[in-house]
Amino acid sequence: MTTTIKRIRGGINPGHHKETAELETVRMPLPSRVIIPMLQHLGALCVPLVKKGDRVLVGQKIGDSDKPVSAPVHSSVSGNVTDVRPLIYSNGMEVTVVEIKPDGLQELHESVVPPSCADRESMLKAIRESGIVGLGGAGFPTSIKLSPPPGKMIDTVIINGAECEPFITSDYREMMENPQYVIEGTKKVMEITGAGKALIGIEDNKPDAIELLSSLVSDQDGIEVVSLPVRYPQGGEKQLIYALTGRKVPTGGLPMDVGVLVQNVATVSFIAQYFKTGLPLIRKKVTVDGSAVANPKNVEVLIGTPLKEVFEFCGGFCDEPRKIIMGGPMMGVAQHSLDDPVLKQTNALLAFGESDAEQPKESVCIRCGKCVAACPMSLLPLYINLNVVRGNFEGIEKYHVSDCIECGCCSYVCPASRNLVQSVRIAKAELRKAAARKQGGGN
Ligand code: SF4
Numbered sequence: 001m002t003t004t005i006k007r008i009r010g011g012i013n014p015g016h017h018k019e020t021a022e023l024e025t026v027r028m029p030l031p032s033r034v035i036i037p038m039l040q041h042l043g044a045l046c047v048p049l050v051k052k053g054d055r056v057l058v059g060q061k062i063g064d065s066d067k068p069v070s071a072p073v074h075s076s077v078s079g080n081v082t083d084v085r086p087l088i089y090s091n092g093m094e095v096t097v098v099e100i101k102p103d104g105l106q107e108l109h110e111s112v113v114p115p116s117c118a119d120r121e122s123m124l125k126a127i128r129e130s131g132i133v134g135l136g137g138a139g140f141p142t143s144i145k146l147s148p149p150p151g152k153m154i155d156t157v158i159i160n161g162a163e164c165e166p167f168i169t170s171d172y173r174e175m176m177e178n179p180q181y182v183i184e185g186t187k188k189v190m191e192i193t194g195a196g197k198a199l200i201g202i203e204d205n206k207p208d209a210i211e212l213l214s215s216l217v218s219d220q221d222g223i224e225v226v227s228l229p230v231r232y233p234q235g236g237e238k239q240l241i242y243a244l245t246g247r248k249v250p251t252g253g254l255p256m257d258v259g260v261l262v263q264n265v266a267t268v269s270f271i272a273q274y275f276k277t278g279l280p281l282i283r284k285k286v287t288v289d290g291s292a293v294a295n296p297k298n299v300e301v302l303i304g305t306p307l308k309e310v311f312e313f314c315g316g317f318c319d320e321p322r323k324i325i326m327g328g329p330m331m332g333v334a335q336h337s338l339d340d341p342v343l344k345q346t347n348a349l350l351a352f353g354e355s356d357a358e359q360p361k362e363s364v365c366i367r368c369g370k371c372v373a374a375c376p377m378s379l380l381p382l383y384i385n386l387n388v389v390r391g392n393f394e395g396i397e398k399y400h401v402s403d404c405i406e407c408g409c410c411s412y413v414c415p416a417s418r419n420l421v422q423s424v425r426i427a428k429a430e431l432r433k434a435a436a437r438k439q440g441g442g443n
């Protein structure tokens with residue numbers, strides 16, 4: 001079979017900056033402490049299962065929730081719990097964290113054994129126990145994503161190897177360093193969902209990964225590696241589904257509504273490794289780059305490692321860092337403290353000096369329409385911005401703000417440097433508040 005690619009709407013070409021692509025991943029030594037948040041996924045907060053003074057082992061479950069949309073968290077080190085305390089994330093949310101001082105022994109917990117699974121239910125249970133969440137950045141619990149409700153059939157699994165954000169190369173390294181696991185994990189996801197077809201989408205600025213994975217699937221029925229044109233946000237879930245299948249996820253809908261399930265390459269690779277070793281998600285491949293980083297690298301980091309120690313491992317800063325981002329420059333989250341930890345879904349840490357972090361001054365919208373042309377979701381960012389600036393939230397739903405994927409294309413192209421993505425976020429927050437008021441019976 002050969003898939004015909006559909007061109008996505010809008011988008012931009014912001015430049016690759018993937019200078020770390022050929023740098024093999026290096027494993028970082030044990031940090032001085034790990035700080036493990038009880039929320040590293042979309043869904044319910046976990047409750048700590050340990051207390052100050054407890055000794056914990058590698059892979060031991062230290063937080064869990066009985067709420068359906070959640071994923072347990074595990075200790076990435078053996079050592080002693082030194083604190084269980086609140087932490088304010090860079091997005092303003094307060095979470096509980098378990099802080100552990102490693103003892104250097106890295107003793108494995110007795111639960112770390114390969115899962116023995118006879119059927120789909122036991123495989124899903126094992127996947128939940130592994131703590132895996134979407135590693136592409138979204139952090140949605142994988143076991144939930146793999147369990148569509150009755151009546152929703154998945155016929156196609158899409159494995160996202162697009163990695164379309166500038167600077168990030170950790171998924172590329174995963175494909176080059178663990179290609180067999182990417183294929184094994186893809187097959188596992190096909191087995192669980194019953195899908196007969198899998199498409200591994202990779203942007204064509206990664207020819208080595210396309211060639212390597214293509215050679216491994218040449219004798220595999222139903223799996224195809226598809227080369228995608230380089231265009232941000234090609235790796236957006238809805239954009240990838242359209243590019244590879246021509247199907248459009250409806251407004252407010254999910255990929256399962258069009259028979260598709262999307263998983264990131266690192267997620268499926270982890271699933272395959274977990275079924276082999278039983279070691280839950282305690283490590284993460286992270287690209288460390290940016291003009292302020294002395295020695296950019298791809299690093300394998302224990303989850304919970306403070307950002308400061310990751311940057312120090314990369315030679316520290318060669319320039320005063322004016323902006324530190326967790327994730328890519330387009331969709332990542334600016335960090336306010338280097339004491340914050342690496343999370344499950346951290347795929348990049350970027351630090352930029354003054355010239356790269358400069359924030360241009362906003363000026364008046366000149367109605368050029370560039371933001372509309374660049375929007376992959378066919379939205380009207382200029383009108384959302386106008387209404388937000390005027391504080392006019394009445395009827396703002398008509399601009400379909402909830403469809404915005406916060407890709408940043410509109411802000412990137414705007415010659416007036418309007419804060420367009422920020423406007424959409426404000427509009428979304430106002431809509432959430434209005435929905436909560438309605439539910440609570442207020443006005
Ligand atoms: S409005 Fe949203 S989806 Fe459209 S370009 Fe801007 S950030 Fe992207």
Ligand code: SF4
Nearest residue numbers: 365366368369371414
């Ligand atoms: S790109 Fe900027 S200046 Fe042009 S229409 Fe959109 S908001 Fe206005």
